[in-house]
Amino acid sequence: MTNDSLADIGERIRHLARVPTLLVACDYDGTMAPLVDDPMDARPNRDAVLAIRSLAEQANTHVAVISGRSLRDLATLSRFPEEVRLVGSHGGEFDLGFASQLSPDVVARRREVTEAVKELAQKYGALVEEKPTGVTFHLRTLDEKSQVEAREDLVRGPAGWDGIHTRNGHDVVEMSVIETNKGRALEIIRGQVGASAVIFFGDDVTDEDGFRTLAGPDVGIKVGEGATKASFRVKDTDTVAQVLALL
Numbered sequence: 001m002t003n004d005s006l007a008d009i010g011e012r013i014r015h016l017a018r019v020p021t022l023l024v025a026c027d028y029d030g031t032m033a034p035l036v037d038d039p040m041d042a043r044p045n046r047d048a049v050l051a052i053r054s055l056a057e058q059a060n061t062h063v064a065v066i067s068g069r070s071l072r073d074l075a076t077l078s079r080f081p082e083e084v085r086l087v088g089s090h091g092g093e094f095d096l097g098f099a100s101q102l103s104p105d106v107v108a109r110r111r112e113v114t115e116a117v118k119e120l121a122q123k124y125g126a127l128v129e130e131k132p133t134g135v136t137f138h139l140r141t142l143d144e145k146s147q148v149e150a151r152e153d154l155v156r157g158p159a160g161w162d163g164i165h166t167r168n169g170h171d172v173v174e175m176s177v178i179e180t181n182k183g184r185a186l187e188i189i190r191g192q193v194g195a196s197a198v199i200f201f202g203d204d205v206t207d208e209d210g211f212r213t214l215a216g217p218d219v220g221i222k223v224g225e226g227a228t229k230a231s232f233r234v235k236d237t238d239t240v241a242q243v244l245a246l247l
Contacts, residue, residue: 006242009232012219013247014198019217021060023195024247025210026052028067030170030203031223034237038141039069039129044078051244056083056125062193063131063222065184068167068174068206070131071096089133090167090176090206091185098185099132102178109163110134110177116158116170124150127196134164147171169204183209199247201240203228 016022026032032052033042056063064085067074071088073242080086086093102110112134113129121128124146137154138149154173159166175196182202190198198224200210203223211220211229220230221241234240 006239007084007174009219009221009234009243011245012232013199013243015217016199019196019247021194021196022060023064023186023190023193023198024052024055024244025064025066025189025200027182027202027204027207027210027223028065028069028078028116031201031207031237031240032221033169035140039127039138040073040077041192042077044170045241047241048237048244049078049080051241051247052084053081055244055247057080062064062189062195064097064186064189066091066185066210068136068169068204069129071098071107073129085189087185090174091181091182091188092133092180092214094185094188098208106177107151113158113161113175113177116152120150120153120157123153126150131176133178133180135173136172136174138172140171165226167206169206172205180236181209182207183213185209186210186213 029035032044032048036042052063055061066087066089071086071093074086074088081103095170114130114153117137118128121137125141126142129136139150142150147241159173159175165179199219201221202210208229214220222228222230222233
């Protein structure tokens, strides 16, 4: 059960501001940036960016953005300073050289699944987003009937192949050749910086992996509707910016 009161969130925020070492982590799409039809038009909320930049400059405060996007696209769109840690591909990409570390078999499998997804995208007139670990099929621009049919085709096809890890998010189906999740990435960063507490913002089902890792003084904030393990819920990216500014 979540608590939707900004006053209650504010009380927890004031507590977090006093911990010895704090990790502030956010998803990107739907959390830092409003959801849009064209993924390359997703620009971060201006006030959230200002707050993130300010937090990254504070002593004993570490900031990370953990996204399902490729690390390259995340860096291009967000334009955050180097003090903000960027992690792409649902926690699989901590550096831009990640793709070069994949085995030839995995690279070949990624190519196969990408080609199959592109064929289905042509059939439905959908957008496809290629990533170092796989490919994302965007459903947002399709009508309801086409969304249902496209999901069924994907499940019967590449999304159901052996060795393909599939996630269903907000109007997207993501297929990856390796298994990663944001919870694991959050735990890695927590250990690296020695965080006394973590605050994590996310809007999608893929962010639930992150919320599940939170305990003790940690705070999870869900953006928008839907079932969640987070303790708090806010309405939209504008409210995320308000909470970050308060912190």
